[in-house]
Amino acid sequence: MCIKGKVRFSSPSNIAIVKYWGKEPGDQIPMNPSLSMTLDHCRSFTTIDYVIKKGYEPHIEVVFEGKRSIDIEAKLQRWFTKISYFFSWLNYASLKVESHNNFPHSAGIASSASGMSTMAMCLSAIDAHLNNGQMPGLDVQSNISRLGSGSASRSVMGPWVLWGKTDLVDGACNEHAVVVPDVHSYFHNLKDTIIVVDKEPKRISSRDGHTFMELHPWRKGRIEQAHQNLELLINAMKKGDWSLFQKVTENEALSLHALMLASEGGILLWKGNTVDWMHYIRDQRKRTSLPLTFTLDAGANLHLLYPAEVKDQVMDIIESSPVPRLEILHDQTGKGPLMLLDEYDHC
Ligand code: PMV
Numbered sequence: 431m432c433i434k435g436k437v438r439f440s441s442p443s444n445i446a447i448v449k450y451w452g453k454e455p456g457d458q459i460p461m462n463p464s465l466s467m468t469l470d471h472c473r474s475f476t477t478i479d480y481v482i483k484k485g486y487e488p489h490i491e492v493v494f495e496g497k498r499s500i501d502i503e504a505k506l507q508r509w510f511t512k513i514s515y516f517f518s519w520l521n522y523a524s525l526k527v528e529s530h531n532n533f534p535h536s537a538g539i540a541s542s543a544s545g546m547s548t549m550a551m552c553l554s555a556i557d558a559h560l561n562n563g564q565m566p567g568l569d570v571q572s573n574i575s576r577l578g579s580g581s582a583s584r585s586v587m588g589p590w591v592l593w594g595k596t597d598l599v600d601g602a603c604n605e606h607a608v609v610v611p612d613v614h615s616y617f618h619n620l621k622d623t624i625i626v627v628d629k630e631p632k633r634i635s636s637r638d639g640h641t642f643m644e645l646h647p648w649r650k651g652r653i654e655q656a657h658q659n660l661e662l663l664i665n666a667m668k669k670g671d672w673s674l675f676q677k678v679t680e681n682e683a684l685s686l687h688a689l690m691l692a693s694e695g696g697i698l699l700w701k702g703n704t705v706d707w708m709h710y711i712r713d714q715r716k717r718t719s720l721p722l723t724f725t726l727d728a729g730a731n732l733h734l735l736y737p738a739e740v741k742d743q744v745m746d747i748i749e750s751s752p753v754p755r756l757e758i759l760h761d762q763t764g765k766g767p768l769m770l771l772d773e774y775d776h777c
Pocket residue numbers: 445446448449450451464540542543579580581582636637727728
């Protein structure tokens with residue numbers, strides 16, 4: 431058996447409303463369920479040139495954003511040992527990987543989510559050629575992504591995605607994400623305008639971040655809070671209740687950072703402008719009554735969320751802000767990965 435080919439996918443990042451922060455013992459098992467919106471524009475693009483031949487020594491070469499990356503090669507090799515349970519052919523695969531993102535680093539956008547999910551999609555397409563054209567199911571694609579980066583499990587589908595065990599949604603589990611059913615049309619098309627106030631790579635690695643929760647004094651309370659917020663959020667999204675959505679969104683963003691602040695070492699990722707933007711958005715919301723809310727990833731930059739219908743008014747608010755910013759990125763609700771190329775042959 432020998433096949434060779436070239437496959438390319440793009441896959442989006444996502445922004446969590448209920449945050450995944452902390453793990454349970456095991457392989458990438460979340461401490462609590464999380465729920466995110468899949469993005470549309472902020473994407474990773476990955477191409478894999480491959481030869482799969484029984485008897486080959488496995489080999490991987492990675493070029494990331496134009497430069498060979500030994501670090502990513504090592505990370506992928508560790509990931510392959512976990513996922514060879516699904517794709518045993520990785521033990522005799524020769525892979526040349528080229529990957530890049532269409533969004534800047536350190537902009538408060540999870541590049542591990544888009545990057546690992548785009549890799550998982552490419553490997554799934556290769557697997558299909560070794561399995562009579564049958565792509566692994568969405569649950570396997572998500573599971574494989576999860577083993578690379580937890581939040582990546584939520585990027586292989588859209589628009590609203592839940593990962594982690596809960597009785598609130600059928601099929602929800604720790605191993606793979608599921609699409610949130612029953613979302614009111616009010617939430618079908620939200621804008622996510624990202625206000626970049628800091629471009630330094632200050633975002634703590636999520637690997638470190640999750641370990642801070644192991645002995646965190648608020649761990650038990652945080653797990654309860656996340657489950658409660660998830661229930662409120664799912665109800666808000668079912669009913670089209672913006673004000674409840676907004677309440678949960680900001681509570682989760684601020685709680686994520688409160689957990690970090692209360693961690694050993696006191697992790698403070700906000701800049702002065704982060705705080706000023708949060709005050710400004712709340713003041714403007716009070717003044718205009720517009721449906722406008724913010725969330726934050728593990729970094730200083732803000733994601734402003736609002737329905738597409740109020741885009742012009744929100745852009746006026748952003749443009750007339752006295753608070754400085756470095757850049758604005760525009761995104762919105764998205765559907766998930768896209769296959770861009772898939773050619774192969776027997777060799
Ligand atoms: O998937 P990771 O290990 O990069 O962790 C993601 C953590 C947050 O982005 C802060 C929250 C989330 O749920 O995406």
